[in-house]
Amino acid sequence: MSKFIVIGERIHCISPVIREAMANRDPEPILKRAKDQIAQGAVYLDVNIGPAGKDGEELMQWAVKLIQEECDNIPLCLDTVNTKAIEAGIKVHNNSRGKPIVNSADAGDRISNIDLAAANDAICIALCSAAGIPADNDERMGYCQTMLERGMEHGMDPEDIWFDPLFLVVKGMQDKQMEVLDFIKMLSDMGLSSSGGLSNISNMMPHHVRPVMDSAMLAMAMYCGLTSAIVNPGDLRLMETLRSCDIIRNNTLYADSYLDI
Amino acid sequence: MAYKNEAQVFPSSINTLTIGIGDKAIAFGGENVLPLYTFDAPIEHRPKIGVAISDMGYIKGVPGIEKFYAGAENVIEMAKLAANMPGADFLVLCLDSANPNNGDKSIEECVDLVKKVLEAVDIPVAVEGCKNIEKDSRLLEKVAEAAQEGSDKNILILSAHEENYKAVATAAALAYGQNVTAESAVDINLAKQLNVLINVLGISPEKMMMNLGSAAAGYGFEYIASTIERVKMAALAQDDAMLKMPIITPVSSETWAVKESLASQEDYPEWGSAEARGVNMEVSTAAACLAAGSNAVILAHPDSVKTISELIDNLM
Numbered sequence: 001m002s003k004f005i006v007i008g009e010r011i012h013c014i015s016p017v018i019r020e021a022m023a024n025r026d027p028e029p030i031l032k033r034a035k036d037q038i039a040q041g042a043v044y045l046d047v048n049i050g051p052a053g054k055d056g057e058e059l060m061q062w063a064v065k066l067i068q069e070e071c072d073n074i075p076l077c078l079d080t081v082n083t084k085a086i087e088a089g090i091k092v093h094n095n096s097r098g099k100p101i102v103n104s105a106d107a108g109d110r111i112s113n114i115d116l117a118a119a120n121d122a123i124c125i126a127l128c129s130a131a132g133i134p135a136d137n138d139e140r141m142g143y144c145q146t147m148l149e150r151g152m153e154h155g156m157d158p159e160d161i162w163f164d165p166l167f168l169v170v171k172g173m174q175d176k177q178m179e180v181l182d183f184i185k186m187l188s189d190m191g192l193s194s195s196g197g198l199s200n201i202s203n204m205m206p207h208h209v210r211p212v213m214d215s216a217m218l219a220m221a222m223y224c225g226l227t228s229a230i231v232n233p234g235d236l237r238l239m240e241t242l243r244s245c246d247i248i249r250n251n252t253l254y255a256d257s258y259l260d261i
Numbered sequence: 262m263a264y265k266n267e268a269q270v271f272p273s274s275i276n277t278l279t280i281g282i283g284d285k286a287i288a289f290g291g292e293n294v295l296p297l298y299t300f301d302a303p304i305e306h307r308p309k310i311g312v313a314i315s316d317m318g319y320i321k322g323v324p325g326i327e328k329f330y331a332g333a334e335n336v337i338e339m340a341k342l343a344a345n346m347p348g349a350d351f352l353v354l355c356l357d358s359a360n361p362n363n364g365d366k367s368i369e370e371c372v373d374l375v376k377k378v379l380e381a382v383d384i385p386v387a388v389e390g391c392k393n394i395e396k397d398s399r400l401l402e403k404v405a406e407a408a409q410e411g412s413d414k415n416i417l418i419l420s421a422h423e424e425n426y427k428a429v430a431t432a433a434a435l436a437y438g439q440n441v442t443a444e445s446a447v448d449i450n451l452a453k454q455l456n457v458l459i460n461v462l463g464i465s466p467e468k469m470m471m472n473l474g475s476a477a478a479g480y481g482f483e484y485i486a487s488t489i490e491r492v493k494m495a496a497l498a499q500d501d502a503m504l505k506m507p508i509i510t511p512v513s514s515e516t517w518a519v520k521e522s523l524a525s526q527e528d529y530p531e532w533g534s535a536e537a538r539g540v541n542m543e544v545s546t547a548a549a550c551l552a553a554g555s556n557a558v559i560l561a562h563p564d565s566v567k568t569i570s571e572l573i574d575n576l577m
Binding site for chain 1: 449450451453454457458461491495498499500501503504
């Protein structure tokens with residue numbers, strides 16, 4: 001019943017502009033990407049500071065405060081392998097428009113990130129893998145159950161665990177795509193929320209092809225019940241597909257201007 | 262096992278809109294529960310009752326209405342009486358005489374009347390146009406201007422339509438700071454679209470109400486009810502910012518125009534008192550609107566106003 005949740009992926013230290021801005025604590029490039037993505041329809045913004053071993057805590061707090069203060073407290077998805085940095089980010093996160101998201105936990109070494117989310121009333125993206133790519137959906141479901149139980153033991157509402165089916169790159173794992181979609185359907189049938197890095201499927205494809213491929217995957221995944229994704233809201237074709245699928249799924253009421261709102 | 266009441270409280274709530282000024286101001290909306298579901302969460306602003314008077318006079322041939330306005334020699338005196346009707350929350354002044362089919366009264370004359378009525382009553386006021394799209398777009402602009410002049414009266418303007426929303430909404434809400442109703446005719450998609458279009462003009466949803474259409478019970482009313490319900494659910498369950506405006510529904514203009522209210526007892530002796538039938542039509546339609554989700558209903562007969570007011574009192 002609720003609208004698909006767009007998590008904007010463009011504040012990512014893999015981008016040279018952002019990496020430099022983070023290193024120099026230069027607000028402008030980061031705020032520009034934040035505001036652009038919000039205007040394009042992002043509901044959450046992912047903030048990826050990379051491994052940030054040295055100054056991760058300070059950097060994450062700086063980024064969270066900067067973006068939220070300048071962008072009407074948009075909720076953030078805190079994305080780093082540095083658990084202490086995520087925790088530091090949560091401490092300064094303003095929850096008035098939504099809880100922060102811990103990105104991410106898995107069923108292996110990073111399972112304790114679920115505990116971190118539970119202890120701080122945050123949402124947690126839970127990657128249905130332990131080490132490497134799961135062999136099949138039975139294995140994915142095993143990880144899902146493990147993480148669901150872990151969250152509930154720590155008092156989490158199952159709605160606050162967003163399971164990541166692990167989108168796989170088409171060039172190399174073309175035969176696994178339908179399996180991922182089937183898994184999304186299983187999550188949906190269990191009433192669970194889902195998310196993930198959808199554009200991974202089109203990695204290494206030519207630039208002009210990627211929006212087409214991503215849009216097709218998004219439509220099929222939304223049909224299967226995907227509830228959110230980490231995407232580039234600047235991809236117009238993808239966003240138009242997403243808004244159209246929200247109408248078809250009856251997630252939002254149709255109006256002639258639906259592509260503009 | 263004992264029954265456990267699970268409160269159905271939504272994360273989203275209906276916008277709150279205030280009309281009138283000072284301690285006489287009233288607020289519509291604000292709820293985060295289904296209509297009248299006070300057992301799920303308190304409803305801070307109870308549904309409101311507007312009393313309609315026309316600049317062409319009151320509804321003739323209804324003893325209860327004629328008795329109520331007895332002695333009133335003009336619209337201003339009628340307005341004063343209506344403002345003190347037990348159960349009335351706000352006054353709705355309908356400028357019917359501006360309609361080219363009703364005498365085409367000049368905009369200056371209408372605005373002059375609006376000013377006098379605004380001076381004469383201290384309860385909040387809504388002003389409705391003459392239901393001629395072209396005339397209303399000019400008339401309502403001047404009404405909004407008059408409402409802002411001097412001490413701002415913070416009125417509600419009825420209504421901006423698909424055909425004249427630019428003129429009406431821009432004048433009412435942007436130029437002169439009043440509140441505006443977006444009116445659509447039993448079409449959920451158009452209701453949303455009209456709100457979007459008005460919003461694009463730069464008008465905050467917080468300055469808007471919606472009239473989603475109206476009909477008397479038995480005259481296609483189920484379409485009205487389901488439209489109101491669907492819009493309310495989209496606002497609450499889907500947090501749709503373009504549908505969270507409080508809903509206002511004119512009732513008396515519909516119910517006093519149908520055969521059940523108009524047919525005389527002489528012609529239909531088996532139907533009993535015409536006035537009692539008219540009040541019953543008005544009360545049952547209004548109650549159904551409130552149950553569907555209207556935040557305000559517009560009524561005419563003092564008995565209906567009293568009955569619906571008591572109904573709301575007992576449900577809140």
